[in-house]
Amino acid sequence: MSRSQEPTTVGIAGTGFVARHLALELRHRPEWRLGAVLTRRPRASVTGFPTELLVDSIDALIDRCTVLIECTGDVFWGTEIVERALAAHRPVITYAAELHVTTGSAFVGRGFFSEAEGDQPGSLAALTEEARSMGFEPLVFGNLKGFLDRDPTPDAMAFWAQRQGLSLPMVTAFTDGTKLQIEQCLVGNGLGADIVQDELLGLTGTDLETGARALAREAERVGRPIVDYLLGRHFPHGVFIVARHRPEQHDALRYLKMGDGPYYVLVKPHIFVHLEVFKTLARWRQGGGVLLDNSPCPRLSVAAVAKRRLAAGTRIDNGIGSFALRGVCVRIADWPDHLPIGLARDIVVRRHIDPGQMLTFDDVDLPASRPLALWQQIRARVLAGASSRSAPWS
Numbered sequence: 396m397s398r399s400q401e402p403t404t405v406g407i408a409g410t411g412f413v414a415r416h417l418a419l420e421l422r423h424r425p426e427w428r429l430g431a432v433l434t435r436r437p438r439a440s441v442t443g444f445p446t447e448l449l450v451d452s453i454d455a456l457i458d459r460c461t462v463l464i465e466c467t468g469d470v471f472w473g474t475e476i477v478e479r480a481l482a483a484h485r486p487v488i489t490y491a492a493e494l495h496v497t498t499g500s501a502f503v504g505r506g507f508f509s510e511a512e513g514d515q516p517g518s519l520a521a522l523t524e525e526a527r528s529m530g531f532e533p534l535v536f537g538n539l540k541g542f543l544d545r546d547p548t549p550d551a552m553a554f555w556a557q558r559q560g561l562s563l564p565m566v567t568a569f570t571d572g573t574k575l576q577i578e579q580c581l582v583g584n585g586l587g588a589d590i591v592q593d594e595l596l597g598l599t600g601t602d603l604e605t606g607a608r609a610l611a612r613e614a615e616r617v618g619r620p621i622v623d624y625l626l627g628r629h630f631p632h633g634v635f636i637v638a639r640h641r642p643e644q645h646d647a648l649r650y651l652k653m654g655d656g657p658y659y660v661l662v663k664p665h666i667f668v669h670l671e672v673f674k675t676l677a678r679w680r681q682g683g684g685v686l687l688d689n690s691p692c693p694r695l696s697v698a699a700v701a702k703r704r705l706a707a708g709t710r711i712d713n714g715i716g717s718f719a720l721r722g723v724c725v726r727i728a729d730w731p732d733h734l735p736i737g738l739a740r741d742i743v744v745r746r747h748i749d750p751g752q753m754l755t756f757d758d759v760d761l762p763a764s765r766p767l768a769l770w771q772q773i774r775a776r777v778l779a780g781a782s783s784r785s786a787p788w789s
Contacts, residue, residue, distance in 0.1 A: 403680060404430035406460025406485075408453075408476050409467035412561055413490050415443040417464065417669040427676065431459035433467075433476070457483045462679060464511070464672065466490040468565065470715075470737040474498045474766050481506045488675050490514050490668075492574075492581045493715060496697055497737030499689040500584075500776075501769040509685040513671030516581045519634045520687035521674070522663050523586055531638035531659065534614040536582050536622045537607060539630040543572050543597070546702045549718055564716025573715055573722040573736065575624060577697050580724045583622040584693035591621055593698075593730075594723040599626045603635065604660055611637040611658040622695075622724075631664040692776055697722040698733035698753050705748040714739025720754070727777045732756055738767055 405427050407414050414432065421429045431448050433456040434441050438449045450456050453476055456463065463480045465487055467473045473494045480487050486507035489495065495510060502508045510517045519536050526533055544551075547570045556566040568574045572594075579595060582588065591613050598606045606625040614621045614637075637658050640648060645656045653659050675686055699720045714720040714736045722736035734742075734754040742759040761767065 400426075402426055402428040403676075404428050404459065404461045405676070406431045406433070406456045406463045408433040408456060408463060408465045408473070410434045410436065410441050410444065411466065411468060411565075413466045413669045414464075417466075417672065418444055420670060420673075424673065427673075430461075431456050435472070453479050456480075457485055460485065462486045462488065462676065464488050464490070465494070468493070468562075470494050470497050471740055471764060471766055474769070477502055477508065478765075481508060486679050488672060488679065490672075492516050492577045493697075493737050495689040496577055496580045496584070496693070496695075497735050498766045498769040498773070499581075500691055500693050500773045503688050503691045507679055507685060508688060509675060509679075510581065510585075510687040511672040511675045512686060513666060513668045513675075515578045515634055515666060516585070517675065517687055518663055518666050518671065519582050519636070520585060522634060522636055522661060524686075526636050526638055526661055530644070531636070531640050531661065533586075533636045533638045534620050534658070535607065535610045535635075535637035536579075536586055536588055536620065537610060537635045537637065538575055538579055538582075538622075538624040539603070539633050539635065540572075540575055540597075540624050540626050541628050541630055541632075542570065543575075543626055545571050545721060546718075547571060562716075564713065566716075567718070568716040568722075571702070571721040573697070576722045576724040577715075577736075579622040579624065580695045580697050581687065581689055583695045583724070584689045585687040586620070586622075587690075588620040588622045589617065590695065590724055590726065591617060591623065593725045595623045597624050597626050601625065601627070603630060603662065604654075607635055607637045607660045608658045631662075632666055633662060633664040634666070635660055635662045637661075692780075693773070694726060694728075694777075695724055696727045696730075696733065697736050698725045698730055699736040699739045701748045701750055701752050701754065703750050705744045707744060707746050709744040711739055711742050711744070714742075723753070725753075727774065731774065731778055734759060734761075735770060738764075738770060740764075 512521045552567045556563045732755040742761040
């Protein structure tokens with residue numbers, strides 16, 4: 396940055412793990428400056444940020460930034476923030492896969508609205524760009540997960556939340572697989588991939604190369620690229636792609652230690668969550684396109700599934716990260732009446748639900764909301780088969 400160039404002002408929505416560490420890093424980036432941080436908590440209770448930068452209204456945040464980073468982890472509040480920021484012509488970069496797969500398709504084409512590199516979906520999108528630039532044809536967009544417990548206990552989750560310095564719902568959503576299902580749903584929609592089955596395959600008991608190639612064979616079987624994951628404690632915190640390349644490159648790729656083909660495994664073994672967003676910020680400032688969004692007409696969604704028996708009258712404050720529900724990736728066309736887990740906010744169960752049962756809108760009472768209205772528009776578009784990125788949203 397030249398001496399005469401002013402730093403670009405960044406606004407942050409949220410005060411959690413990502414927001415705190417991003418704010419710390421911004422102090423050392425002369426080309427960027429933190430303008431404001433949005434919180435709903437009493438300002439005196441918020442630590443880790445300069446007090447004078449804390450604001451409690453979306454308008455104040457928008458007024459004090461040139462570009463906005465949304466990392467609240469809240470689908471409903473995040474939807475309001477994103478909609479108002481885009482209406483005010485602010486570019487929005489997100490750590491919000493759950494928002495993208497619930498309401499994000501309604502914002503595609505309204506401005507620069509992109510998931511950040513550093514979240515697993517954004518990292519997969521960046522790896523895909525790199526692979527395609529070298530002539531690879533991706534078959535599998537894969538995530539690596541170290542541990543999975545679909546119905547963890549509250550005591551175990553409280554222990555790990557305290558140990559890792561994360562919120563209880565966040566740790567629970569990581570552990571029960573909901574976050575993974577949401578991330579891979581976003582990748583599938585944004586990169587035009589499908590799934591082999593509901594909830595993905597999630598191969599276990601294999602090394603990365605063997606498991607990745609097994610997923611590639613599944614992609615060949617279904618006849619299109621897929622999203623999926625591998626499960627094992629020995630895997631790095633990263634993402635991978637399995638791809639083909641032209642036959643005339645096979646000898647060269649063998650020389651380069653990529654194996655005999657026809658499948659080649661490309662791995663990004665480290666994800667530096669809050670640090671990699673600077674690549675997405677630079678992408679926007681240099682006039683680059685969106686890294687990843689949910690597409691205007693998504694194929695996939697994340698359905699709410701009961702972890703345990705739910706009696707009629709059961710109230711669920713928030714499905715993501717709860718001990719009542721978890722999310723599974725499904726095709727919208729296969730389950731058109733499913734309840735997206737991102738909408739499972741302040742719902743009341745109408746009838747008995749068995750463990751493992753997918754919830755539908757008929758199974759619950761839920762209040763009217765902007766996210767619900769947007770989802771109904773998205774669902775109607777998907778079921779009608781619309782595909783135009785330029786079609787207007789209301």
